[in-house]
Structure formats: C-alpha cells, structure tokens
Amino acid sequence: MIWHIAKKDFLLNIFSARFIIGVLICLILVPFTIRVSIDEYKSQLRIYAVDKEKSEKEWKEIKVYSNLKPEIVKYPEPLGIFYKGINQNVGNKVKIYLQEYPFFPTGHASTRDNPLLNAFFSLDFITVLSIVLSLLALVFSYDLITREHEDGTLKLIFTNYNSRISFLIGKITGVLISLLPILVFCFLLSSLFIVLSPDIKLQVSDWMRVIILFIFSILYVLIFILAGTFISAMVKHSSTAIVLSMLFWIWFVFLWPVSGSYLSKSIVKIDLYDNVRNSLDDLDKEYGKKEGEQWDAIQKSLNMKGTSWWNATGGEDGYFETYGSPSETMEFHRQLNTWKEPVRLLYADRKWPIQKKYLDGLIRQQKVEQNLSWFSPSEIFVQAASCLCRSSEKDFLRYMDEMRRYRETIVTFLKEKKLFEKYIYFTP
Amino acid sequence: MILRIASKEWLNNIVTPRFITGFVLCLLLIPFSIVISINEYKSKMNVYEIEKAKADEENKAKAYSTYRPVIVKKPTPLSIFARGISYNVGDRVKVFFGDKPMLSEGKAESRDNPFLNRFFTFDFVSVLVIIMSLMAFLFTYDICTGERESGTLKMMLANPVSRSAILMGKLLGTFLTLIPMLIFSFGLCLLVIILHKAIAFSGPEWIRIGVMILFSVVFLILFMIVGLFISSRVRHSATSIVICLIVWVIFLFIIPNLASYSAKSFIRVGSSENLEYDINSIEKEFQDKAGEFSVKQQQPDWSGSSYYWGGEDGFKLIGGATKNFMERERRINEYCGPLLIQYADKKWPFREQYLHELEKQQKLAKYLSFLSPSEIFKESASALCSTNYESHNNFLNQTRNYRELLINYYLKNHLFGSFSYFTQLDPGSFMTADELINYESNGLCKTFSEFNTKFHGDWQYLTKIIPNSNVFEWKPIDMSGLPQFEYRNLNVLTDISNSLIYIGVLLGIGIILFWLSFLSFIQYDVR
C-alpha cells in the first residue's frame, strides 16, 4: 500500500512543472559551482607549488642556525571542492618563529582576493546543495496533504482500507524518490568533473567521505520533506502552506545561521584583534628595551667602544649572519645570543597566554555558534559536511596545534645542542 | 470609483492574518538588525580610534624625510543603514613617496574572527528589502486571481466600472495597506537609533535618510507591480503564489550571490603576487640607480657618524657626522628624492592595471546583480550612505591627490635638497673631520689622520658627543605648515543624483511591467 501511494506520487511529480524547474536549476547551478570550485582549487595548487618551491629554495640556502625558520606550506585540501569551510578564510603557509608561537597562517586566502566585491562568502557544492535541496524539498512537500484535501482525493483514499500512517509514509516516500534522481545527478556530475580533471587527486578514503556526504544529503532532504509535510498537515489551504514553508526556509537556511553568528559574537565578548596585537607589540617593545640594555652591558664588559661588521646580513626574528667581522664583534654577538635567544623564547611564552586567550575566545564564540546551529537543519548539514571535508574549525585548530608542537621540537633541538652559545649560530 | 475599490481593498486587507504577520516580522527583525548594525558600527569606531591614535603618533616626524602621513578614514554612521563595501575595505592609507596608494589597508572585519564568516549581511536595508518585498508579494499575488476565484471580479464587471478603474483601485488599496508597514519599519529603526544615543546624524545626513525612505517607497511599488504582473498572467492563486515565492527567492537570495560568483569566474584578476613581483623589480631598478649615484659621489672624509637611522621610502635621520658626509648625503637626497617619485610613477601603471581588473570584476558583479530589483535598491541606498564603491574610490583619489600636493610642496620648497630633510642640526654647526675628531676626543687628537695613526682609530677615545646629535631623542618638528589632508565627502546633491539613476531604472522597469500587467488584465478571463 505504501509503495502504491509512493509510486502514484512519483509518477505525478515527474511530469510536474516543479520537477522540471528543479532539475533545470540543478543543471545550471551545480556544474557552474563545481567548475568554479575546481578552477579555484587548481589555482590553489599552483600557488602551493610556487610557495613550496620558494620555501624549499630558502631552506637549502640556510647557512647558519639563526636562519632556521622553516615555512610550512599546506597542501590544498581536495575535498575543499565540495565544501571550503574555514580553509578559504585562512592563509596557506605558517612560518615558525622563535619570538612568537604560530598564531594564524599567512599567505593567500581566497576571500582576500577582491575587497571591492561585496561577496564575503563562498558558493561551493555543499552550500548550493543545502539551499537548493531544502527549497525543492519544501516545494514538493508543502501541499502533500493540502492538495489532496483540496482536490477531494483525500476523502477518496480513506474510503479504502488504508491506515493514515501508511498513507503518510507512502506520500513521504514518494516525494523522496522523486527528489532522489536530482540528488544523485548532482553528486554524479560533480564527481565526473573531478575525475576528468587530471590535477586533482582524491584517495579512496576521500571518495568514502563523498559517499557519506551523499547519505547525509539524503537525510537532509528528508528533514525538510518532513517539515513541509508537517506544515501541510497543520493548515487548511495550499497557499497558506507555501507561505509558511517559505518563511520556514528563509528562517532556517538564511536568517538563523547569521543570527547565530551575531548572537555568539555578542554572547562571548572577545577583545579586538588590534588590541591583542597591541599587547603583543608592547611585550615586544619591552623586550627591545631589555635587549638594548643588554647590548650596552656586554659592550661595556668587553670594553668595546662601538661595533663594526664585515659582510653582515640580518633579518627578522634574530636572524643574523656575518663573515670576517672582527673577533671582538663575534664574541660580542656570541655573548649577546647566549642571553638573547632564551629571553626571546621566554617572551614568546609570555605572549602565548595573550594569544591563547584570544584563541580561546574565538573557540568559545565558535562553540556557542555551533550549539545554536543545532536549531537549524541546514547548519547541522553544513557542520557535518565541514567535518567530512576536513575544513571545519576543529581541523584548523588541530593543524595549528601541530605547528606549535613542531616549533617546540625545533626549540628543543636548538636548546639541547646549546646552539645559542655557539658561533655556528651566526657564522658558518 | 477607484477610491471606492481602493477602500474596499484596504478594509479587506487589514483584517487578514498576513497583515498582522507583516507587522510582527517588522517588529522582530528590524530592531534586531539595527542593534547588530549599531554594534558593528561601534566596534568599527573603536578600531578607528585605535588606528587614529597610532596614526597621530606615526605622523609625528623628526625631519622631512620621515614625514609620510597616515590617513585614517572615519566610518560614517549612515553605514548602519546600508553597509555597502565599507566593511570589506580598510580605512587606512599611508602616503608613500615611492608608491602611489592603490588600495586602503587595515580590513577590520575579517581580521576579527576567521571562524565566523557568513554569506549574508544583516544591515537595515537588507532586512527591509526582505520583509517589504515578501509583504508586497503576499498582498499582490492574488490581486487578480483572488477576485476571479471568488467570483467577485465578475460581479464588479457587471457594473459600469472599467477594468482599468478596478486595477488602479486594487493597486492603490494594496499600496495603502503596505505603506504603514514601511513607515513602521523606518519608525522602529529611527526609534532604536535615537534610544541608543551613541549615534547622531547631521542635517545633510537626515536628508539622505529622507531620500532613502522615498526610494524604498519606489522599491515597494515595484515589487507590488511584479506581483500584479504574475497574478495577471495566471488563473489560480495557488499557481500565482508559488511563482511569486520562487521569483522572490531568486531575486533576493540567488541572483546577488550568483552575480559576485560569476564575476569572479568570468573576469580573471592577475594575482597580487605577480603584481608584487613586478613592483619589486621596478623597486630594484630604483635601488640600483640610487646606488650607482651614491657610488659616483666622492667618498666622505670620515664615514663615521654618531647616529644614523635609515629606513624605507627615503627615511633618513643623521646626527653627529662631518660636514663632508652631510653634504654628500644632501646631494644623494637631492637626486634620489625626485627619482623616488619618478619610480613611483613607473610603478603606477602596474598597480592601475591590477586595480582596473578588480574594478572590472566589481562592476560586472554589480551589473549582473541588477537583474534583481532588490539589489538595485540596495545599491542606491549604499550610494546615499556613501558606503558604495564610488564613494571609497573618491576617498582613494583624494589621498592620491593629497600625495601629489605634498610632493609638489616638497619640490617647490626644495626640501629634498635641504639639510632639514634628514637632520635637525644646524648646517652651520657641521665640522670637518679634523674638527670633529678634536671635539669628540676632547682635544686629545688634533687631526683625523692623527686619530687613525696614533690612536688606531679606537673609538674609546671619542668621549664627547655633539649636543643634540642623538636622532632617537629628537622631538618631532611642527608639520602644520605643510598641506594637510582633509577628507571631503561628496555632497548630498551629488550622491542623490548618483543614486537617481538606479531609481530611474527601477521606475522604468516598474512602468514597463505595469503596462504589461495592464494589458494582461484587460484580456484577463474573468470566468
């Protein structure tokens, strides 16, 4: 009986205007989105190649330990074609410094491309899907019950041996199998585009994730079908039902997520980034003063009236290289480094709590937003997708933690070999 | 007759649930959006205060070579209404001599939290557009179909009433039903703003707000006509509402997002890394030429100076060096200063090209988004609130012009070739190497060669320091005689006339659609 009703609905839906329009919309939007995403991914790959080459070249040219500042370039996540998530907002490289813990990545981020454009978002596959599928689900289910009531066929059906439950399940199944072809088509088309692009390599585990994404999409459609059915059962006329469905759609797909982010910003107040940067800069200035004092002290102790250098280059974060400077200067620098580098590390440790506080604030904001997002099915879907596509905030935080641990290993290496106190630190 | 039909329409509409729904939506969403906008404005003001303080510190210069003013643009309170691009672009411009300002720096918003980045603004105009267009559709989707389905259209037409009178009457009645909601929205908005006390608007700003209200009336009428058109083309209200809502979704949510996205994919912008590469090669050329010139200059008698502080863009502060040395530096500056400016002009075409591409992308996105009338209205609102691209471009142009002004002042007053370009010491006090050695060694050495031979050039013998030669302890000099930057906002009339074109387009579309609806309704099958 359920199957009977489902089949009837499926046949009615396939030839309806809304199905054709739905297919057309997907036919236009999905290839467009996927093509743009793939293009962006390819340019990310190019940038990755350039950046990696540059950092490897720099790595090879290191002659002194004070220049040991590895730059890690992140390989662009291929699943980002499906859902970009946070990866579009943050840069792609992290340079390890002694003076500071790695805070945020730098480098190319696609949102910083054109500040003149009003677009501050991304249209990727999952985003388009979450909008279009929910709309289609509601458009197909808003009159599930009201239409039968208005056509008078509802009464006819119930003059037969039918339970209401089986009728309901049958109708819902019917809508689901009407929408399933569209969903399958979207996923197949995008997978096809990816497979046909030679540069993009997806592992087997990645494809598994795509399949799980597909299953989640089905669940997502189902939720909206149920919502539409519920609305249809509560009202008398189809026109009321569709208005309520549209309001429901706008609220849960657009307004609630935005309200969520604003609410989380106002519930969890964090300091402005500029203020954080200012505090960090203040600590740097404090260190600078101390270094100046130490500079003078060592000069006095060595009885130097001034410093002169031959063939010296310097740079950020204590990088300093010299050949053939007078022995006094060399000794001066050795003593300075012995004092300087550990103190700089100490200051980095002092800066870290400020950074951590800010990061914790961001994380708390993000957690509040996540909790709020449980109210909206589209948000749940998008969060699930971001976890699957390795572009969620957790992945990002984990990556940065790895960077910080890597910095630890470098620091330990430098400390254990007592490299600060050696001449090798600044002269080959 | 038209008035009778209009009043019937109005009376009929205000007892329906959709009327109450409209007010409830306004009551919920408008204050919410205004409060959020105000908070964002406040935080932007906070950032502005911090940046202004930093800029004021930076702008204190010890010599003309170090004076490269930082200009910070104050956020306009009108951005509460329409945000435009004001939250995407930075508000800080540093005037370099060696480079013309291309874009502003210091993007406040997205530095904040890269975790939270949404595709939807929540400023007043966005929310207004959503509510008013939805309400317009909800009241006009059954303007023709509803009367037909209830048989009252036939009954009206059985009387000496023309179809055009019926159409105008219904439209007028619906308009009078929707206007209270619009006024209520703006009223709520202004109430919240006044209660907040933090924001005060000036006279011209109130004029802009008034014009925005008028524009929003045009916007409302346009959406009513779209709804009327859809209703006049179909026979059933059920079909009409579905088409109206799909059109609504496409106009308000799909077209704006798709437009920016398409623009990004159709117009490729060269990477900023490439641009930097080109700029750097020109910079290298400049450095090479400057280096060549320096090398050609005669070596000074003594290159030691007590204090030397150098930096980018011609930054140079020197104290306690020989007359010879200072003169050499002066000659180098005299040559390199104008050269720096020349090379800035050489870099500019590359930057202009990049900027041009960004602009092209932005313009394409704008025109594509104009497929949606709500976007046209939002653009006109942001033009009124000075938060659109043209306004920002105007600011950038003003900074570029100011740079020209400042450079001309330097050139006219021969500042590059003056000693005050890089030192606060009186040129008359400069000494030769011998005199300097004599002074600094407190009479111990009489000549420079004596110092080198007898004392082996050992610095410990130079105990006395020339007074006021420590560049780090110099006080900033008074720069008020130099041209100062004054931001001149486009005046009200210019902005209004700029935005009139958008409203003209809206009106044009409205008139065409109304004409088509009229024709449809004349032929409308009333049975």
Place this chain on the structure above:
Amino acid sequence: MLQAIDLTKRYEDQQLALDALNLEIKEGEIFFLLGANGAGKTTTINLFLNFIEPTGGKALINGIDVTREPLESKKYVSYVSENVMLYGNFTARQNLDFFAKLGGKPNLTTEDYYMRMREVGLQEEAFEKKLKTFSKGMRQKVGLTIAIIKDAPNILLDEPTAGLDPKAAAELLQILVNLKRQGKSIFMCTHDIFRAKNIADRVGIMKEGRLVMVRTREEFLEDDLEKIYMNYMQEMVIEKS
C-alpha cells in the same frame, strides 16, 4: 429589454460554443434557458455581460450594444452568478454597500440595506455577520439582494437555485415574480425544469450551442415539459400537437 441578434461565439480551438442565437426578452418577462451542461447557457450570459467577445452577431441591453458601449450597457443590467462567494471578510451589509455604490447607488442608507435584506428573507442577525460564515442559501440571497438593490431593468441569473433547499428556492422564485411585476426583464439559466413550469413566461432549450426550442407558458403547460426536454436531449423532434 435583452436582445441577442445572431450572437455567435467560436473559441480558438474551433469549438462552437454559441451558434447564431436569436432571442428577445421583453420587459416584465421571465425567460428560463434550459440545457445540458456545456450547452452554452453560461456563455450566453458571459456574452451579454461582455466577459467574452462574440465572434459574430451582437448582444443588446436596452438597445445598447454591449461590445460598443460596455460601460453604458452595464448600467441597465444586474447579475447573479452561479457561485456567490463575495468578500468573506466583509459582512453582508458591507458587501451590499460596496456593490451598491459600484452599481451607481451611492446614497443608500444602512436602513435601506436592511430593508432589502429582509425582503429576500435573510435573518436579522446575519446582516452584520461576516460572509464566510454564511451557508450557500444565505449567500445566494445576498447575491440576489445585490442584484435587486441596483434596481436595473434587466436581471441575468446563472443557476440561482442550484444547491438550494426547496424552501429557499421557492422564496427566491417568488422574489423574481415580484420583480417581474415591476416590469423587469429576467433571464435565467437553470436545470430546474420543475420550477420553470411555475413561473416562467417562456422557456428555451439549448443544445450544443443552438437554441433548439422556445415555448411560451401556454404551450408548455399543455405538453409535458419534462418529456419535451428529455426528447430533445435524445435528438428527437416532436412537433407541436
């Protein structure tokens, strides 16, 4: 007076809805038009009211061509449609007020409205109730009141007794008789053969767009009207005996 002269309507899909109708309804006459569903009865009314354009011939109301001077012609006709829905959120009086003003009677008072509504047999308590609470019969009565209050010399009714209980139908027809006595021309489409015998002055039978038979009251009282009707439906022609 209502006149149809060779009134023809052919749709775009070549379907002939009305085939050269020739009809004249004089003052003080009640004319019943019978016919199967889709025979063209409603089309006739729609043509008179200029809801659709004729493809041939013309329709005249009080001598005024409805296509040439539609607004002028509508001053002289009242209309009661098949399914009276009106404005559900308005009360009966408000509906009446609106249509009366539209029909050219702006100066009527509430008392006038109440009087008319009493005349058609509407209950007092219904006057100020919203129309969406009315039963079908009550709505028909309001529709009739609207037609009456206009006081036009011609009245067109489309299936006014469909779905009414016998008492309400009888009341309605009695009102029509009163109106006829005031000299109004009354043209009514209906399936109701039985009542036709009671009050119609003339009866016409329409079949597939053609007016195949017209009988006066005397004529059809002699014959059995039902038999005639059924026979016409079966394409048999019975001569007057």
